[in-house]
Structures are given as C-alpha cells and as structure tokens.
Amino acid sequence: MKKTLFDKVWDAHVVESIPNGPDILYIDKHLIHEVTSPQAFNELEQRDIPIFRPDKIVATADHNTPTLNQHLPIKDDMSRKQIEELTANCKKNNIEFYGLGHKYNGIVHVIAPELGITQPGMTIVxxxxxxxxxxxxxxxxxxxxxxxxxxxxxxxxxxxxxxxxMRINVNGTLKKGVSPKDVILYIISQLGTNSGTGYFCEYAGNVFREMSMEGRMTVCNMSIEMGARGGLIAPDETTYAYVAGREFAPKGEELTAKIAHWETLKTDEGAVFDKEYDIDANDIAPMITYGTNPGMGIKIGGTIPETIETSTDKALAYMGFEYGQSLLGTKINYIFIGSCTNSRIEDFRTVAGYINGKKKADNVTALIVPGSRQVADEMKAEGLYKIFEEAGFQVRQPGCSACLAMNDDKIPAEEYCVSTSNRNFEGRQGPGARTILASPLTAAAIAIEGKIIDFTQNLN
Ligand SMILES: CC(C)[C@H](C(=O)O)[C@@H](O)C(=O)O
Ligand code: SF4
Known part of the structure; x- marks a missing residue:
C-alpha cells in the first residue's frame, strides 16, 4: 500500500493496535517545561508510579523566565516557584534539565532542534x-x-x-520580501483556523524544499493555528546538513545509517490524503494580521475584508480597526522579535541585515529576544548585538518573553505590538494589548518607520 510520510513514521511507532480502536504509540522524546509538568509529576508521585524512561525526557525553563538579570533570583513569586518545582522534579527523577543560566537553556522548541535532539522519523511530544x-x-x-x-x-x-x-502544496516562486512566516500566515488566512482540525498536515512543493530548516520550523510551528495536530515536511539534504554535527545528533557510521533510513521518509507517489490544497507561491505577499486570531491576516497593503462573522466585529473593536481599513500608516509603539516561531539565528540575521546602519523610530520600543542561549551566543559572535544596539533595539536574554504574558515582558493595554510570535489572541501579550503578527523582516521595517509601511518597495 502507498504510504504518506505521516503513515510511515506513525506505523513504525505503533506498539499495539486495538481492533477498531486507538493505537498505542511509542514516544521517542518527551520535552517538558515548567508550565505543564508539575501536575503530571504530582500524579505519578501520588500513585507511586516511577518515571519509566527518564533518559528520554529533556526539560527547560522558558515561559516564566525573565529576560533581564537571569543570574538573580526570579522576583515574581509564582514564576520562581514554577521553576523551583521543575528543578526539584528533574533532580528527583534524574531528568536532564537546562535551567536558567545553563548553556543549553532556551525555548523548548528552539533548543531541541539546535541540540540535535529532534531528528527525522521520531515521535516527539x-x-x-x-x-x-x-x-x-x-x-x-x-x-x-x-x-x-x-x-x-x-x-x-x-x-x-x-x-x-492533509497536504498543502505550495509551488512557484516567492516574491521578494516574502518570508516563511508570510507563507504560513497566508495559508491560514486562506484556509481558516479550523481547516486542520483532526488532521496532521504535510507541507510539500518546491517552496518548502527550498526553505531553510529555520523557515520550515516557522511554518510547522503555526500548523496548530489552523487547528492541525501537527505539521511535517519530508527530510532531505537540508535536514541532514542541519542535524549533522549537533550535540546529540548521531555521528559517523551511525549518522550514515540513519540518513539511509531518513531517505525513505517521503510520501509515496500516489499515496492518498484525506484532503489536499494547492497554493501558488506567486499569490503570497508579506502579511500582517488585523484581528484576534492568526487567520485574520491580510497582505500588508491590503484592506480589512467585510465578513458576516460577528466574531470579527468583536475582534475589530478590540483591535481598534474598522472594516475596509488599510493598516498602512498605523502608528506602532512596540515591536517584539522573538518566540518559538521566529527567534532563531536566521531570523536575527535577516533583521540585522535590514536595520544595519538605520535607527528605530523614536516612538518605538523594540525587543529582540533570542530563542536560546546558543542563538544569543551566535548573535554575539556574528556582531549582531552591536547592530541591534546601535539601531536602538533592546537585546534581552532567552525565553518566551512577550509572546505570552506569563513573565515580566508585557505590552501595555491598547498599545499595538507588531510581533513575530504565533498568537494574537485577546490579552495574549498583556491585558488589553493589541498584537499584530508579522515576519521578522516586516517587524524590523516597521520598527524603523514607527508605523506600518509596505517595505517591499525599499528592498533592493
Ligand atoms: C503554556 C503552554 C501550555 C502554551 C501552549 O500549549 O502552547 C504556550 O506555550 C502557548 O504558546 O500558548
Ligand atoms: S508559542 Fe510563545 S509561549 Fe508558547 S512555547 Fe512558543 S514562545 Fe513560548
């Protein structure tokens, strides 16, 4: 039978199938952080069940961590307790923990790939x-x-x-200034935030084949924002080159053997999907969102479309926008470049490339938050800190930061923040804060102008 990439990986991990029922799926790697692990640890302790394979678990602290003075005790009581609890739980159970100050600390979805923990063909939760x-x-x-x-x-x-x-094919040539973030924001704006519900989504076509691993991560990151359980892209030379040489990646002959297996992880010609979409790359332009879900997106120069959905009325009231309005010229006081969607080295290289020699607008507070200690170190080594600081951007320490208001980095009520994160829900960046999702390049260009502009005309 012809199989999809998803079938191949899934079937290889089924421990047992219950007839006409669910499967028992083996999990290769279990990543944990401070927010969602405490109750699970408690449950096992109460039932006196040991952790079965602690060596398959990796922990990091990211959501509640401050992005300033990480060497000092965390001031916020709740946050400090969360991290202390995770630290103690990991110690008690022999779990590898990359806490604050550890050279491998960072956002869970940034560190696992960069350490070579994430590898093709695995199951990861x-x-x-x-x-x-x-x-x-x-x-x-x-x-x-x-x-x-x-x-x-x-x-x-x-x-x-x-x-x-499901499969989404994007083929053709991307226009100048169009980033992977624009590709996924465009897809969600076209298909809607429920289009993936109940599905795993494979992204295929030359646009993804030609994308860097960082770009592919940005796209897969937001699969959940169209409702999908997950997204995936077939591994290829770009993937192997990224994985090879990383801390926990297979090496030497083991790597060669693995690559031979990874080569088989492609959807067979003629394999059938439950649904499939085709998108022309040429239709995609730099995107921004105007509402309170990631599907409420338009091309930068576009206007907010009329709709019959009453939820949009509420979203526009929250955002202070109107139907038919163009966002061009909207004054922006906050810029956040970070989060597990866009805080990898390539993102900051793009931003630095654009702002080098320029200055942020006076009204703008611009935060640059690397996704991990390793990204921060690379940024320093490449001279990017200097470029950001000279442009008037604040470079912070790694963490989820202003992506969600679980730490000190919050956007004030009613202020617009152009953010490279993945969610623009009400209050996501602080009570009353208004989030506009965009790519790092778009955010950088807006930081320089202090208002929303169509920067594609400035590109050479
Ligand atoms: C806190 C955590 C459970 C949450 C998530 O599941 O995604 C957070 O990371 C987010 O982005 O909203
Ligand atoms: S989406 Fe934001 S809060 Fe959630 S893991 Fe990523 S950076 Fe952290």
Missing part, C-alpha cells in the same frame, strides 16, 4: 501546543495535555486515534 515545530524534520511532533504528560512519564507511550492526513 511536549505539554505545549507548538510542539508541531519539530515536524519540520519529518517528525511526528504534537502537543499533549497534562494527563497525557503523566501517561508518557509512566509508559513512554500514548493511547491515540490515528489522525486524518
């Missing part, structure tokens, strides 16, 4: 919806709830119904 990011490696990766975190702790497996399969 985390109590975090953006676990879909790891699908960029041809991995079945998805977010799980806290009770499932406990299930994986106890058994290294999960009881799951096999999801349906």
């Amino acid at each position: 985390c109590g975090d919806s953006h676990t879909s990011t790891h699908g960029a490696f041809g991995t079945i990766a998805f977010g799980i709830g806290t009770s499932q975190v406990a299930q994986v702790f106890a058994s290294q497996s999960l009881l799951l119904e096999k999801p349906m399969k």
Whole structure:
C-alpha cells in the first residue's frame, strides 16, 4: 500500500493496535517545561508510579523566565516557584534539565532542534501546543495535555486515534520580501483556523524544499493555528546538513545509517490524503494580521475584508480597526522579535541585515529576544548585538518573553505590538494589548518607520 510520510513514521511507532480502536504509540522524546509538568509529576508521585524512561525526557525553563538579570533570583513569586518545582522534579527523577543560566537553556522548541535532539522519523511530544515545530524534520511532533504528560512519564507511550492526513502544496516562486512566516500566515488566512482540525498536515512543493530548516520550523510551528495536530515536511539534504554535527545528533557510521533510513521518509507517489490544497507561491505577499486570531491576516497593503462573522466585529473593536481599513500608516509603539516561531539565528540575521546602519523610530520600543542561549551566543559572535544596539533595539536574554504574558515582558493595554510570535489572541501579550503578527523582516521595517509601511518597495 502507498504510504504518506505521516503513515510511515506513525506505523513504525505503533506498539499495539486495538481492533477498531486507538493505537498505542511509542514516544521517542518527551520535552517538558515548567508550565505543564508539575501536575503530571504530582500524579505519578501520588500513585507511586516511577518515571519509566527518564533518559528520554529533556526539560527547560522558558515561559516564566525573565529576560533581564537571569543570574538573580526570579522576583515574581509564582514564576520562581514554577521553576523551583521543575528543578526539584528533574533532580528527583534524574531528568536532564537546562535551567536558567545553563548553556543549553532556551525555548523548548528552539533548543531541541539546535541540540540535535529532534531528528527525522521520531515521535516527539511536549505539554505545549507548538510542539508541531519539530515536524519540520519529518517528525511526528504534537502537543499533549497534562494527563497525557503523566501517561508518557509512566509508559513512554500514548493511547491515540490515528489522525486524518492533509497536504498543502505550495509551488512557484516567492516574491521578494516574502518570508516563511508570510507563507504560513497566508495559508491560514486562506484556509481558516479550523481547516486542520483532526488532521496532521504535510507541507510539500518546491517552496518548502527550498526553505531553510529555520523557515520550515516557522511554518510547522503555526500548523496548530489552523487547528492541525501537527505539521511535517519530508527530510532531505537540508535536514541532514542541519542535524549533522549537533550535540546529540548521531555521528559517523551511525549518522550514515540513519540518513539511509531518513531517505525513505517521503510520501509515496500516489499515496492518498484525506484532503489536499494547492497554493501558488506567486499569490503570497508579506502579511500582517488585523484581528484576534492568526487567520485574520491580510497582505500588508491590503484592506480589512467585510465578513458576516460577528466574531470579527468583536475582534475589530478590540483591535481598534474598522472594516475596509488599510493598516498602512498605523502608528506602532512596540515591536517584539522573538518566540518559538521566529527567534532563531536566521531570523536575527535577516533583521540585522535590514536595520544595519538605520535607527528605530523614536516612538518605538523594540525587543529582540533570542530563542536560546546558543542563538544569543551566535548573535554575539556574528556582531549582531552591536547592530541591534546601535539601531536602538533592546537585546534581552532567552525565553518566551512577550509572546505570552506569563513573565515580566508585557505590552501595555491598547498599545499595538507588531510581533513575530504565533498568537494574537485577546490579552495574549498583556491585558488589553493589541498584537499584530508579522515576519521578522516586516517587524524590523516597521520598527524603523514607527508605523506600518509596505517595505517591499525599499528592498533592493
Ligand atoms: C503554556 C503552554 C501550555 C502554551 C501552549 O500549549 O502552547 C504556550 O506555550 C502557548 O504558546 O500558548
Ligand atoms: S514562545 Fe510563545 S508559542 Fe512558543 S512555547 Fe513560548 S509561549 Fe508558547
């Protein structure tokens, strides 16, 4: 039978199939962070169940961590307790933990790929919806709830119904200034935030084949924002080159053998998907969102479309926008360049390339938050800190930061923030804050102008 990439990885991990029921799926890697692990640890302790395979778990602190003075005790009580609890739980259970100050600390979805923990053909879970990011490696990766975190702790497996399969093909040539973030924002704006519900989504076509691993991670990261359980892209030479040489990646003959296997992880010609979409790359332009879900996106120079959905009325009232309005010229006081969607070295190289020699507008507070200590170190080594600081941007320490208001980095009420993160929900960046999602390049250009502009005309 012809199989999809998803079928191949899934089938290779089925421990047992219950006739007409769910499968028991083996999990290769379990990533954890401070927000969704405490109850799962408690549950196991209460039931006196040991953690089955602690060596398959990697922990980091990212959501509640401050991005200034990380060497000092965390001031916020709640946040400090969360991190202390994770630290103690990892110690007690022999789990590898990259806490604050550790050279491998950072956002969970940034560190696992950069350390070579994420590899093609694996199953990876985390109590975090953006676990879909790891699908960029041809991995079945998805977010799980806290009770499932406990299930994986106890058994290294999960009881799951096999999801349906969809494929999105994007072929053609991307226009100048169009980033991977624009590709996924465009897809979600066209297909809607429920289009992926119940599905795992494979991204195929020359646009993804030609994309860097960083770009593929940005795309897969936002699969969850169209409702999909996860997204994935077939591994290829770009993937192998990224994985090779990383800290925990296979080496030498083991790597050669693995690559031979990874080569087989492609959807067979003629394999059938439950649904499929084709998108012309030429239709995609730099995107921004105007509403309170990631599907409410338009091309930068576009106007807010009329709709019959009453939820849009509420979204526009929250955002202070109107139907038919163009966002060009909207004054922007906050810029956030970071999050597991766009805080990798390539993102900051793009931003630095654009702002080098320029200055941010006076009204703008611009935050640059690397996704990990390693990204921060690379930025320093490449001289990017200097470029950002000279342009008046604040460079912070790694963490989820202003992506969600779980730490000190919050956007004031009613202020617009052009953000490279993945969610623009009400209050996501602080009570009353208004988030406009965009690519790092778009955010950089807006930081320089202090208002929304169509920067594509400035590109040479
Ligand atoms: C806190 C965590 C559970 C949450 C998620 O699952 O995604 C967060 O990372 C987010 O982005 O909203
Ligand atoms: S950076 Fe944002 S989206 Fe990513 S894990 Fe952290 S809070 Fe979630």
